[in-house]
Amino acid sequence: MRLVVLGGGESGVGTAILGKKKGYEVFLSDFGKIKNNYKEVLILNQIPWEEETHTEDLILNADVVMKSPGIPDKSPIVKKLKEKNIPIISEIEFANKFTNVVTVGITGSNGKTTTTMLTHHLLKQGGLNVGLAGNIGKSYAWQIAENKFEAYVLELSSFQLDGVIDYKPHIAVITNISPDHLDRYNYDYSQYIEAKFRITKNQTEDDYLIYDADDEAITDWLSKNKIRAKKVPFSLTKTLEEGAYIKDDTIYTNINNETFIMPINELSLEGKHNVKNAMAATTVAQLMRIRKATIRESLSDFQGVEHRLEKVLKIQNVQYVNDSKATNVNATFFALDSMTTPTVWIVGGVDKGNDYAELMPLVREKVKAIVCLGVDNSKIIEAFGNVVDVMVETTSMTEAVKIAQKMAEKGDTVLLSPACASFDLFESYEDRGKQFKNAVQSL
Template sequence: MEGVKGALVVLGGGESGVGTAILGKKQGFEVFVSDKGTIKESYRDVLIDLEIEWEDGQHSEEKILNADLVMKSPGIPDKVPMVRQLVEKGIPVISEIEFASKYTNATIVGITGSNGKTTTTMLAHHLLQKGGLHVGMAGNIGDSYAKMVAENDFDTYVLEISSFQLDGIVSFKPHIAVITNITPDHLDRYDHKFENYVASKFRIAMNQTESDYLIYDADDQVITDWLKAHPVRSRLIPFSIKKKITPGAFLEDKNITITIDNDQTTMSTETLALEGKHNVKNAMAASMAATLLKVRKETIRESLQDFQGAPHRLEKVLKINNVQYINDSKATNVNATYYALESMNVQTVWIVGGEDKGNDYADLMPLVREKVKAIICLGLDNSKIIDTFGRVVDLMVETYSMEEAVKVAYKIAERGETVLLSPACASFDLFDNYEDRGNQFKAAVRKL
């Protein structure tokens, strides 16, 4: 494919699609962008400005099936007829990260996982930047990787990568891969088979060699079982908060110890900017990536202390009448909410609900018994939440708008307690997306 530039068709005119179009045009492809939905005006303007051909509201089959190469946006399932036809015709269908990686020689830190990947990506980027590396951050966060490659010349990239993006790779290979954890999520895209989703996450290491690294959570049984059954070639660098491990990172007496190539670093968790056990793990993963890229120990220690977390992830909004309001709108699955409840140290009024992705709330039961004094449901269908926790929590209220939910929480919460928005569900029943939900929460709290 190198050298022979042909027709590049981009399916989906969102962030990754338009990024791919920009890079494709720069690399001399004849680019056509096709979106069955509506392309946002801001993206349309970019395409028009660059004189890239596009359509929305339809897929022109003849034109698409004439492609030499197709980049499919991660939101489009492999099962749609258009994609199936392309595959049957033998036209390569790849993801944006696969396309973009062909046009850079940068060192890549690739981060995937069901939860924690955004925080770990931001944290790793922060550590590397503070360590003086010329580093960019892309993928599922901020600008698309393709756009970054087209417009910058970074030596290193930290990429947040979803399973959908990994499904479309062929030769993409991060020098350092991180798997934060694997819990059931998006199973509707994987024939409702958890093992298909796990296999998809592990594609991050499929092209790695003995000179590359895989950082992973050794406390995650799903990951350790998979590695036993499907060994990878890369060097394994595990982390744990339950047991001592070397090489790798472990937690003991509030201290993180990292050992790589017989070189040891110790850091106190007391000074970490982010709270909660899951953030100790995120800090371990990011710190090991930084250590492998030769960032000084002192820089890593300092940088962990001044890191500002990801928006909508356990974000402290305001304290009103000595009640802390926390926005964890990014918790779109049960596992993420588990971490949020686990890090609460006081009685909590919990706002939960939304579009359920087949949730099993049973895992949350011990935490809810111990920490939750009231549940405020915020969704169009709250029956499952009410059935699960109705006998455990004395006070349950159903609400249908963010403003209403926050007003009810304000009445219920007493001094020294916390109001936590951690929905454990997708947001599409009442909101545009989790950001919209989090922003509405923050606005409602500020109006109190």
């Protein structure tokens, strides 16, 4: 069997290693450059590879192709593979054939990283031998090759779910759905929603789907489509018989006639969206039979995720907050919504078809100045030019932070929450967040 891996990043290299271990003839091809640390791993494992090109003769003879999530379906090599009817799958799908461990799969437009890390924290503190993979950390395939864990919490993007045929999580979580990555779904929101719901398509009556019952896109889809999994909703507004809800500033989760109670002010994470993330993670922990005392303790000592509403420093009584992970409008909505002081907002990057209208009330209420940080800021200027008093365009993080510092007064917050992808000026949202932190530290 010939396995061709497209993409030499984390998921590609992990798949190549697992494929080789399972006796496939493996070839890896990346149209860009492969990072040196990954090259070393490929050489060490004697896996043939190429970079900055796709040699068709070495690719179109595959029995199966694992396509990295970052490669769009419209790329020429993918089109040619489809013409030849060569199966194209995701890393999760490939790795899953070689294991029967229990997985918790978590997807959503926002909150999935926090929910994934929090869920992993709860299960690990509860004594389970549990791994963390998917869109985060070391790839699932690589970890399956090493065979260390009895269960996994997987953060799954819509791109990873696009390549799923048979994979099913025992517990699936959909944190929320809002327009994102529409450039990859022909600007058709319904295609993106369908991609998210692939997480439950192979589930059976013995499996669970945990979801946000306040989310219109989710409840609308569920009202029109039948699923086999047991539904476990969570909500900030409704009282639920089965699932998680809020009463008197307290989270109640009721699962299989077992009730768990936790006052909101004891959560280590702040903000309404994190109450939802905590509800989702708690529900998973209850379904996995983790002790209530452990859940309570873990919810109160969890350290948040880097680049997600991360408090960097307070300088001259101005708080600097790094929310570089906010790569879409909905994530920035949560960030602005959690601001309690006048805010200088650093925003911009590669726009993925953003509609800034939903941010308007929050910007009017909370934002005193906007610093644009992108190659093309025209949409942001058009949206908010008349709403804030001051608006400045910048093209480097150091400049953006210096200007923000000048605009901020005692008691204000400087918030980096870009609402856009980072690839115009940065390598990744992590690179963007690190540059922000460095710039703040050198003020």
